[in-house]
Structures are given as C-alpha cells and as structure tokens.
Amino acid sequence: MCDRFCKECSNLLYPKEDDNTLFLACKNCEHIQEAKSHRLYVKNFRPKHTSIELYAKDLAQDPTLPSIRIDCKNCGFNKGLYFQSRGGEDDVALNIYYLCCRCHHLWT
Incomplete structure (x- = not known):
C-alpha cells in the first residue's frame, strides 16, 4: 500500500511537523509515521498538448x-x-x- 495512506484505517495521511521533523499523521485514528521524503506535492506545469x-x-x-x-x-x-x-x-x-x-x- 502507498505510504500516503494509513496502514491501520486506510485514510489519507496529512503532513505534520514536530521538532523540525516531518511526519505523516492520520486524522481518523491518530496513527503517525515519519515521512520518507520532504516532498509533499508535485505539480507538473508542462502541458500535455500544446497547439x-x-x-x-x-x-x-x-x-x-x-x-x-x-x-x-x-x-x-x-x-x-x-x-x-x-x-x-x-x-x-x-x-x-x-x-x-x-x-x-x-x-x-
């Protein structure tokens, strides 16, 4: 399963910072895990088709x-x-x- 979802209840994990460490926390069951990467979101600005x-x-x-x-x-x-x-x-x-x-x- 993707590490962006809670292993216990399968809800989406949200970023949370504590003592300059990035964690991913579940708002449903309060499961917390340390983030593997500091990148939270990637937006690709290159258009798929340009005319x-x-x-x-x-x-x-x-x-x-x-x-x-x-x-x-x-x-x-x-x-x-x-x-x-x-x-x-x-x-x-x-x-x-x-x-x-x-x-x-x-x-x-």
Missing part, C-alpha cells in the same frame, strides 16, 4: 515578433508576423509560421 493555433490571437499582439508584408490567404490583409517553432510534441523539425495580424490565420 500554436490556441495561442494565435495572443501571438498577434506580441510586439517582439518580426512583421512581414505578406498576403493572408484567408482575408487578403497584407501584414503578418512570422516566427519559428516546432509543430507539436512529436514534431522534431522547426517550421516557419506566418500569422495574419487581422484575422489571426496561421499558415506555414
């Missing part, structure tokens, strides 16, 4: 991206931005993306 299309509207407002005179295939506007990025998680090659400043259409 450039999700950020296209925000990218169009980024003043640090270089602009280019290029005709948008979607609305015909002649100003766009360009940047270099990978297509997805599994894509190894870098692509040059163009982004329309008016309609936020994205193409390579």
